[in-house]
Amino acid sequence: MQAFQSSSSDFSDIITKIKPDLLIYDGFQPWAAKFASSQGIPSVHFCNSGSTPMSFFHHLHTHKSFDTYPFPEIYLHGYEIMDLMKQGESLKMGDGDEDFLNGIMKLSHNIVLDKTCRVIENKYIDYFSELCHKKVVPIGPLITRNNQKENESEILKWLSTKNKCSTLYISFGSEKYLSKEQIEEIAKGLELSNVNFIWVVRFPIGSDTSIEDALPNGFLERVKDRGIIEEKWAPQAEILAHENVGGFMSHCGWSSVMESIYFGVPIVAVPLKFDQPVNSRLLVEIGVGVEVKRDESGKFSGENVGEAIGKVIVEERGEGFRSKVRELSEKVKMEEENGFDEVAEQLSSICMKK
Template sequence: MATLKRAFDMASPNFSNILRTLMPDLLIYDFLQPWAPSLALLQNIPAIEFSIMNAALLSSICAHDLNNPTAKFPLHLRDSDIRKFHNQCEFSSNGIKDGDCIQQCCARSCKIILVKTSREIEAKYVDYLSDLVKKKIVPVGPLVQDPMDQTLDEETWIMKWLNKRERSSVVYVSFGSEYFLSKEEIELIAHGLELSKVSFIWVIRFPKEEKGTRVEEVLPEGFLERVGEKGMIVEGWAPQSKILNHYSVGGFVSHCGWSSVLESIKFGVPIIALPMLYDQPINARLVEEVGVGVEVKRTAEGSLQSEEVAKMIRDVVVEKIGEGVRKKALELRDNMKKKEDGEIDGLVEELMQLCTR
């Protein structure tokens, strides 16, 4: 991400020339290009922000904190979550912090802001954000592609393993592409999976500097032998949408990156939330509020416990207590599917209006 930010900042001096050459009717930008709308305005080109973050997060860091900081925020957030997010915000090469970039992008967007979300998930936060920034918020839907029918060679063994499992009996475990679990976290989650006695498929990634590390080196001794055929470890990459769409998957242990949350919702898979950094704690609260998942409780110091991980997995995937979450995940999947085309049609209409003004 840091490299991408530097690349965008380095491109800004030439961007005016690009606009003059292309003469677009409309410019759509995201928080990595806070300088873009000002350059577009100089050439009378309307510019609107497309946020890959949800409306709850934007309401908090982009509007609520500035415009109405003393009011009670609609989504319950721990003070530690807010501090952690702001502390983790990076500086771009021009010295602007991420949070400031996000705020600038909202402020400079022309009349509307596009948000990767759905009113089925975030209606009250969409309305709250609109009220705070005095602009129309246009949900564009989850924008999650359906899995391709074609199965790649490296996917075949995963699909064969899943095909042998009963419906909704497997928990899928993945923490995205930007966060790497420490050895201690891997051991803790491994113990939790083993204690849960639920079949699992677990994607483990290592950072570049640890290239060559073998999974066996970081897992608890004897773990692979003890779980046997009940568990599958996948190193590096896995076809997440295909896995979540498989009938045997009944839960997703997730870091709650927003794209992963939307994928899980699209395929009707309840979430066992294990947020780690950035916007993930806010996303996890939203998942719980909507009723499509539960967050694994931490100690007062913020630590995880294997027993709690195991309990939440069993509650969501197996136990009667999780029936409500499982049912809600399927209901939300179906409701969003009905509204998806309407959200895209609404987006097209808004863009057409901007281009013809």
């Protein structure tokens, strides 16, 4: 965020030079839209976090309480509210009221673009639109596939040797790191469930922790025939698209949620912070995910993890989750094909008026 703030003068020079017809910005640079407006250039906010968390937190911003949010399926536990209060200051973008939500409400020209689909978030899209007094235009999941297979062949080759829907993919994104305790409990859950798995384990930059140090003693030897642990990067889209993947254990970042639904893979939800708990509750509501149970302090056990994995992959009910998410996947792809026309029409209209 500091880097974005410090780039504002360079941005001003660039936009003055190229004089674009339209600026599309996200919530981390509301100052960009403010400067564009001063130059007579209309701006449109691009929201990449989904309408459920945006409406949920916008409701808090507007009504100063979660209690009156109209959809009781979406809520926060006590420990999540405490975490949110600690994280709140990180949404401040500058002096005064120039924050994340005000950047959307005041600066976006008539519409807000949202990386979502109505078949997933219909009522939440409408409520978000009502709160921010803008037309919220869904633009689909924006899924990108990697066409270069050289670096991923070993993982996909291994995955191809497993049975259909038998393998769990585990990744917590590129910016979230599990504690040693959480890594150990997930490892215990994997042993209890006895499933095949591909697990991307990352450590913060500068950490001297090794995989061997983080995992329980003897774990790697015990699971060597049914698991792959990758320390750096894995081709997530290609893995999720593979027929032998039956579930995705995720922190529920919005891009991961959209990818999982797009490729028809149910989610074992382990939300960590920010919008992730809200996304997790949405997945449970629409029937395409199971959230790992936690205690009152937010801790989960290996037994909790194994139970959730079992519901998605091992038990017979897992087929129900897969059937539901595959049906939703087809609807998302159909909506995606038709949705770009509206996006183009809305943006063209803004440019024509200008």
